[in-house]
Amino acid sequence: MYQENEFTKWYLKTIQDAELMDYTPVRGCITFRPDGYEIWEHIQAAMDQRFKETGHRNAYFPMLIPESFFQKEKEHIEGFAPELPWVTEAAGEPLEERLALRPTSETMIGHLYAKWVNSYRDLPLLLNQWANVFRWEKKTLPFIRTSEFLWQEGHTAHENEEEARHETMQMLAIYKEVVENILAIPVYGGTKTESERFAGAVDTFSIEAMMRDGKAVQAGTSHYLGTKFAEAFDIKYLNRNNEHTHVHTTSWGTSTRLIGSVIMVHGDDKGLVLPPKIAPTQVVLIPVGPFKKHPEIVAKLEQLQKDLKAKGIRVRLDDTDQTAGFKFNKWEQKGAALRIELGPRDYENQQAIVKARDEDDKQTVNLEQLVTVVEEELAHMQQRLLTKARQFRDANAHVTIDSLAQLQQHIEASKAAGTIPGWVLAGWCGSADCEKKVKEETKFTTRNIPFQPPVQKSTCICCEQEAQHTVWFARAY
Template sequence: MSDKKDAFVTEITPRSEDFSRWYLDVVRRAELADYSPVKGCMVIRPYGYAIWEHIQRMLDARFKATGHVNAYFPLFIPEGLIMKEKDHVEGFAPQVAWVTRGGDEALEERLIVRPTSEVIIGTMYAKWVKSWRDLPILINQWANVVRWEKVTRPFLRTTEFLWQEGHTAHETAEEAEDETLKILALYKEFAEHELAMPVVDGVKSESEKFAGASRTYSIEALMGDGRALQAGTSHNLGQNFAKAFEIQFQGRDKSMQHAWTTSWGVSTRLIGGVIMTHGDDSGLVLPPAVAPHQVVIIPIPRGNWKETVLPTCEAIRDELTAAGVRVKLDDSEENSPGWKYAEWELRGVPLRLEIGPKDIEKGTVFSARRDTREKAALPMADLTTTVKTLLQTIQDNLLARARAYREEHTTDVSTWAEFTAAMEGRPGFLIASWCGSAACEATIKAETQATLRNIPMNSPRVDGTCIKCNGASTVKAWFAKAY
């Protein structure tokens, strides 16, 4: 049994030393993603893709449960179509990839590779909607999109990425707003319940809203380095796209009206959020809900272990699997147990079970939690129930820990001096009064790099003075340096 690989954990830069380097080390060493020969594009490796599949499955179930259906629209959008919504074009133009040739012929009309699909979907809705009876349309698409990025980072910002984009059309302004907020709440519940990632849900400022939207709402999470991550957005598009693409219907009063539309999305960026919310110096820490393997079983190879220990390991694996637990039995012979402990810790497996001849004699299994590193002997009797309870405990603990971290790194500030001092020192969220002016927002960003993340939902009216200009203010906004 060779222990020569035991030292590999040093390949991960400590978080405190260089967070950005730590992140890239974890992504690479845990085999979540790899760089590709295409600049700015990553390969999502099987271990990373498995996390995405769990995210997809759990989100998709929530979309279906709220009345949405899936469909698929083309990857390409003709140039003429994208020009129809002026703000939208201006917002996305710098990031658009163009197709100008097909085979050896120049195209009569250039195509763009979709950066988002409002345009192509709006065009189709205009064909499908004739009467108020055709509404609402509640469609989601799982797809890839392309945004030409200058600086990229795996999962957080890549030229091509995977996401879901919901596009809905409604009869009234109220219904569109209800839909926008329903999805925002769905995203928040999903992020907290499944990813154990606490988020602040709120409305974006005018300057941070989606190109062409009336209002953009977002969920914002706080990463382990004190920077915020926009983890999902839900846009109320008003009648802007309906007017540009002529999504019109005959109303109940027989008058012709424009529909009210929404769009909303989350992406593979969520995986980056999970890594940076929970990870530590030993690598990845995965919430059980999205972990490809929730439990890893490691047999202790003593004596004729294949006859004595292995059958017990297999029986436990089979019983846990039958109970719906995702289990990996690592019975490979080329690596020592010590190497396997470190490897599966690095890959963030929530719970490790070690089983040797002595454990079998005592009727116990030795367990180690990834989140707290707590170790305990568990009785073999009723092990499945114990394991399922432990996994839920780990899931809950990760959320509680992330919430406590966010609370420790959220500061209410009332003067500009406090604001700048906090931004230079301990990073995190700053809550401050803001007058509503885009100029103040821009100055704050220029002087501190902090951006207005959002104004939380149901914020009470607070009469105060703007953190930047001392003008009258009625709201408190959340600011942070952000990814």
């Protein structure tokens, strides 16, 4: 499943079998089915709680943005223009000005912030929006890259650079914490190179995650926008010295591509493996054997379901008339974290069988201790998935490749061995030409300049001159 084509095939089958999404007649626009949407709701809840704890509030801005707004920030329009869908008529009449379906909301929010910010007393302004956005992609992959997707975009305005930069880093740290502790995905935080920067940003920071095929996913970004958008939209305020001056703004976002990342990091040949904290089904209760002849079994499972629900655990009872084997398979595909089996003999012995989705072994647990064991097992599984993902990433993050020839050799050798090339930590002189050459020859792009690289590099992987930065290079989604 590590081979590129095989992995994509596996991924597409997995998300369909798990009933997370479905395709629609609109190319690149998917439907989130309830289990897919619920994973998003759990991610959303974790993020939203942290945004609010750090003083942010939610607001909602329109989906349609006048074309003239995009013209105000030159780099921004250059970056987004190729992917914008447009509304050109309404109620049978052509519109005077065409309207874009938002790819992101800096322009609309800039327009409004100019009205709302007048004095230093109005700052900082800390807003977040949960919304859908559009980027008309040529090549799409459900959850990872779609023409319409769900996300959150935070937009803040500050008195000065120091505060705005502090905000930018604070939000990146929140992303890292949620992705590691809730999604069980280890990430490297770092700075994007100029070519990978957000269109219109002064600095872009990202967290980068490794999928099981060795490719990288940018799991979240946070941008320091300087005064670029403030100048474009005339967001000025009266400062403490009674002078009119521009605010410093930030924006930061994570999207439903996190769902795709979770699947690509934790999934296995049987289907979905989900960290318990975001699994729509944390526990599935399955009666086994001739349970129809023993009504006490389903009655016991119903009682157990109540007890687990009372503890805040998401639990489902599958007492349909399909075979136990069929149900085991189905709930494995759907990524139920724990399975509890109860048959006539187990009931006689007042015990049940507990199996975690990510382990082969089952354990026998006394019915009286079951609720406690379930709580412990969910916590253990959450931790195991993070540890396993970290070991996998570290084993596939190479730090001893220091020239383009070595990188090419490494890629060829991986191909021959049927393994993944993974990531490569290498030096970079800072020239866009070197970055481009590496990309053209290997399809490896710069992911980020990690804040804490495992080792520091001294020479550029491409020109072999002195390195200015130590950078993660990888193929990316």
